[in-house]
Amino acid sequence: MSVIEMTTFTVDPENARAMLAARPGMVAAFREDRRGFLAARLVRLDARTWLDFVEWTDDAAWDESKAKGANRPAIAAFFATIGTLVGAERGVRYDDAEDGARRVRTVAYGPEPSQVGELYLPEGDAPFPVVAVVHGGYWTAMWDRRQITDVADDLVARGYAVWNVEYRRIGEPGGGWPGTFLDVAAAIDALDGMDPALDTGRVVLLGHSAGGHLATWAAHRGVLPPEAPGALPKITPIGLVELAGALDLKAADAAGFGKILADPGAEPPKDAPEPARPEAWAGVAAAVGDGIVPLLVDGHFAWTSPLELAGAGVPVLAVHGTADEAVPADWSRRYTEKVTAEGGRARYVEVEGGTHFDVVRPGHPVWAEVTGFIHEIVAGQA
Template sequence: MSVIELTTFTVEPGKTAAMLAARPGMVEAFRRDRRGFVAAKLIRVAEDTWLDLVEWTDDTAWDESKAKGGNEPEIAAFFATIDTLVSSDRGVRYDDAEDGRRAARTVAYGPHPSQVGELYLPEGDGPFPVITLIHGGFWTAMFDRRQLTPLADDLRQAGFAVWNIEYRRLGEEGGGWPGTFEDVEAAIDRLEGLDDHLDL
């Protein structure tokens, strides 16, 4: 199940440009250094107030990241632009909520935020036959794996384990040929040893 870190902070108006300039380096450092980092989105709430939405594969990954703090220079540079930390909360992406509609967890198979898959397991002890879903969309970044969420959940309820994968697409670094195809191959290889309940 994906864990969403919701951090609200303020930045003095005079430091906004510096904060935005430091942001790409911080995200790249997260990709390199933080296990379980999936993606980050920055939202401006008011002139001096920002909301950072950071997705992690699990609670432990977020806890490990918090313990590291600003251990990398790029991360420290971004943190230095923040004036006040207002709040830091944990959330669950709604379409990952265990509300009976889905039961999935997000697993990274590479360092890029799009190199992830969602593993759905049906009820029971297994082992379960596995279906890998590869979404369409002309390889472009405007389409993602969530278009197959209803199908993945239907298959799970029918007794199948489902591996709904994401991959780097056109518009993202490394997307297109050959990166997209290499990602699909790596995602399928990641199934080996991923869960004892899978019948591979």
């Protein structure tokens, strides 16, 4: 058992970034100065309201901490960003006798609600190689990272740390150009210093569909000019798995890729997940016009299209189904051909009869190709 302090407070949106920046210093000061402090977990309830779960060994430790207030500069700096205190309650934590849950936590890499990810840590001895996972969904706010948790569960069971990232998407503030690219870059770079259990010298990127595009783009950040969003990466991946990715943005633009979203009642691809935020569809439908690509890149194809950026770099596995209803397999095929022609290492696996979502199913036979590739790449860097 332990005592839980549940404090709800507001932060003006313009102060959210400063609050998150001050948070690590405040927690470090608590660890140094507050007897009985065990842990703190921050939850964002809405654009202005936050809930802080702070764990103490006993009631006396909590009382002593309240009496000290903002006695350290780092604590005062955090408190200064807070608008109003909504309330504070006390609870007692009881752990289940058989707690077999995996170690998973949500980590914010920015102040916006979509600038977060889930970090999964496996059992065993750290440091762990990392697979950074990027979900798809036409780069829009209707679909989120929950659609790819089966992949995260499978990979963490194989001994990998998994960073399942969210990012601002078309249909929410900051989504599209250039926010989506800035977020994916920031999310991957956030691995640097996130947790000592992570081996950031062994990071593999994996993405599906629109996330396949973003993961592939992220693998080529090192060749971007300094002025391009996402340039100058902190994390250099050792491999890339792209699954049914939209890798030729010029062809996608010419084909009106994503214009189906103008009709919320249109038939979705086979086995497509239900939208996590169907309320966002109306705004996307009104903006999508003849295709989603202009909203994503605003004409900056040279900085954003993997086919334009393709060259010798990290080893690549591209997997695509021949029966993909959403993204043409030819886009993955031509990308790997260009990487190979430029002297890089790329393997293209075409799944006969495979659909858009077959390639991201851990139970599908092609998944052995995916996990085998990741194992090979990670073992080669051990």
